[in-house]
Amino acid sequence: MLDIFHPGRQGRLRENLSGNLAYRSFLPAPLQSCLPINLDIRTQRSISDCRALLGEMQGMARFIPNVGMYLTMYVRKEALLSSQIEGTQCTFDDVLDPSLGKKASRDLGDVVNYVRATEHAVTLMGTMPLCTRLLRSVHAVLLDGVRGAEKNPGELRSSQNWVGPAGCTLREAAFVPPNVEDMHQTLSDLEVFLNNEKDLEPVVKAALAHYQFETAHPFLDGNGRMGRLLITLSLMNDGVLDMPILYPSYELKRQRISYYEWLMRVRETGDYEGWVAFFCDCLLNSALDARNSMRRLADLHSSSERALIAASGRGSANALRLLDLLEGNPIVDVGFVAKRLSLSTSGANSLIATFERAGLLTKRDASRKRYRVFTYEPYLTILRAGDEPL
Known part of the structure; x- marks a missing residue:
């Protein structure tokens, strides 16, 4: 200098x-x-x-x-x-x-x-x-x-x-x-x-x-x-x-x-x-x-709502509650979902299965039968942009 x-x-x-x-x-x-x-x-x-x-x-x-x-x-x-x-x-x-x-x-x-x-x-x-x-x-x-x-x-x-x-x-x-x-x-x-x-x-x-x-x-x-x-x-x-x-x-x-x-x-x-x-x-x-991400996140919310209402029928209220939860916590396990939504373990499992069928939740390690972790992949894909360490 x-x-x-x-x-x-x-x-x-x-x-x-x-x-x-x-x-x-x-x-x-x-x-x-x-x-x-x-x-x-x-x-x-x-x-x-x-x-x-x-x-x-x-x-x-x-x-x-x-x-x-x-x-x-x-x-x-x-x-x-x-x-x-x-x-x-x-x-x-x-x-x-x-x-x-x-x-x-x-x-x-x-x-x-x-x-x-x-x-x-x-x-x-x-x-x-x-x-x-x-x-x-x-x-x-x-x-x-x-x-x-x-x-x-x-x-x-x-x-x-x-x-x-x-x-x-x-x-x-x-x-x-x-x-x-x-x-x-x-x-x-x-x-x-x-x-x-x-x-x-x-x-x-x-x-x-x-x-x-x-x-x-x-x-x-x-x-x-x-x-x-x-x-x-x-x-x-x-x-x-x-x-x-x-x-x-x-x-x-x-x-x-x-x-x-x-x-x-x-x-x-x-x-x-x-x-x-x-x-x-x-x-x-x-x-x-940031603007483009916000648009994509808003579009994802709307499309996810429509898919869940169509897939879960009378159970859509809990599905929409889980969607809200995932937008703040896009990596979850069954126990977390059950606790946060006041559901039984079987109820949380059933709800997560609905999200899997809709393509919204993905099991992180498909070989695991217990302590399974699920990711809200469409959401994370938007937010991960540029996150690679130098």
Whole structure:
């Protein structure tokens, strides 16, 4: 970074300490001083298309049955994708599989905590502004009891950190974030930016806020996941989204190398316009996938209802109850269905058999006669898109 850094509107390098301990950290300029962002026609069109898609999704969410279940799945998908960018190896099925229980891996724990952190953030936003205090509280949930739990969850760092290959020293780092004093000032400026820049296009604001948070790197661990969660929270804060019905990490994961390169390019050259263009393209593709998934899930619900009513006749009430259950829990066993629907074991078996005949439930291991697990395959097929670990 030090060899190709070009001082400009993005900030400058700061000298720290002296003698053998001397090093340089990056002091980012306040985002307010970098405005206006001069976007080309193509980027403006991408932003317009993105806003239209997000508005369409908002409208769809108001009329879709069981939208709360879909919302839960979208939050889980974003949690998985964002964690996979950091190297998590579990899949969407792992996140939903109730049989894992206490055997869950550390990777799965990261995803579960991300879901809890998102829900906590949405709750807090009903009572306080989008601020450093809120982000600290969310970070405490994100790292509670999982990897990074020893790195002061919920506390801003009190020492210098750096970014680079595993085992590299501060002098060998690819990027040295702001020193502690500058980090606090950067977060203070970011808080003002998030809440006071009312005239800035919200998608552009989310792009800039994400860049600035990642550059500040205010925690000892979990900065990437927190920064990507901030994208959704920023859009909610500006009224573009009422709920987290978007998984922005979908395209950022697919373009992970370019994503990291663009964050560094802004620090090195001040090319905010290029970063915003890249970010908007990624957000548009993520929104397209989320919108299309929502349509397919709604169509699946309708077609499944029709098939079940035709197949189960007078027993359709219980069949529709199971359909609702599956949209929140698409991997089930007989005992789970019996308990949740207050059915006998034989009744649950009979109901599951109806779903199998309708092609809605599939036995995971056909050779097993006991402790059988069933998956709502048509539903999972839609939601699994893009869930392969890197």
